[in-house]
Amino acid sequence: MSQLTQTNISTLKLCFFGAGSMAEAIARGLINKELIQAKQISMLNRQNAERLAELHGQYGVQTILQGGANESYMRNADIIFLVMKPKDAAEAIASIKSFVSPNQLIISVIAGLSIRAIEQLLGGQTAVVRVMPNTSSTIGLGASGISYSDKVTPQQRLLTEAIFSSVGINAVVDESLQQAVTGVSGSGPAYVYYFMESMIEAAVQLGLTESAAKDLVVQTVLGAAEMVRHTGEEPAELRRKVTSPNGTTQAALELMAENRFAETIHKAVHRSAERAGELGEAIERSINE
Template identity: 70%
Template structure:
């Protein structure tokens, strides 16, 4: 990140409309990476005062509990993060339409919601960033897909990418590929957890203690991911290196292949991407009604 970008972010006011786990992860990344002071971040939701109290106490961000109202936060924000649940998105975004101005950058972290839908709800061709972070963002190891509307300036692009770099890595993709990002990295952590569940179950069925099973599986997955990252080698090549002819690993891989593990993972990722499109279509239908 350039000094200019860092300075640019530090001078901004950022408002999160929605105060769930993803909003918290991004706010925490910004604060922990010292990109912006906590008192320049505001977080709001519709009714959960307990959640706002928690966030204010934990990070020092501003909420309505300090005496300012949501309208003030939204009008005075340079960047507004749309972080509400998809089912609430259309109504919530339409409700803030009178408060939004052309100079603000709108960043959506709502699965399935297109840039065109956001423009329709806000009634203008604004600078809009559509993003798809994943839950690993909460520990600074997220993977985020980013797409831009035509109105986003080069400086705004740099700021958006710096923000998401504070919680992991990001990839800029054409908007039609956002569903693909959802199918791979958005839902991806759950696939890995599902695999780990099966590994742990196998370990206990093989007689290992639950705690030992957990430690071995966690370290095995962590080590394998780090091997791919640090060596730069293709996972298929690393797999071949550990798979001796007629050995134990080959026996396992052959059975997993026979039972369709790889095909199931590919089909599942594609179904996740397809479902993301369905969710977006449902939101769009809701807008047009």
């Protein structure tokens, strides 16, 4: 990231409309990377004062509890992040239409919600970015897919990519591929956690303590991911290298294949992507009713 881009971000005001785990992940990543001071970030929600107090106490971000008004935070923001739940999105976005100006950048991380729908809700004059990040952004290891409306300027693109690069990696994709990003990296951490849960349970059944099982599984998953990244080899090739003929690994993999492990993963990724589309369609129907 260039010094110019870093300086530009540090002078901006960011407003998160929604104060859930994804908003916290992005804000925490930005603050931890010292890309922007916490006092430049405001976080809003509709009614959970306890959550706002927690976020201010932990990170130093601004909320209505520090005396500002939601409307003021939004009007003064250079970038507004839409981070509410999909079911609340249409009503929530429509409610801020009068606060949003054409010179602001809108970044949406709402699963399934199209740029066109956001433009419709806001009146069509604002630059909109659609992003699908994941919660690993909290520790700087996120993976985000980014798509732009035609009103996003080159400088706004640089800012967006700098923001999400500060919390992991990102890929700029055509908006038609955002559902695929949701199915792979957006929901992906949960697939890995589920796999780890199952391995830990099996290890405990075999007699290991839960603590030892967790340590072994965590290191195994970490090491496997690092092997792919460090060697540059394909996962399939690394799998073949560790699978001795008629050995223990082959026996386990054969059982997985018999139980259609790969097919289940494929179906899960496709279902997540499909569900993202369903959520978006439901929101768009509510807009047009």
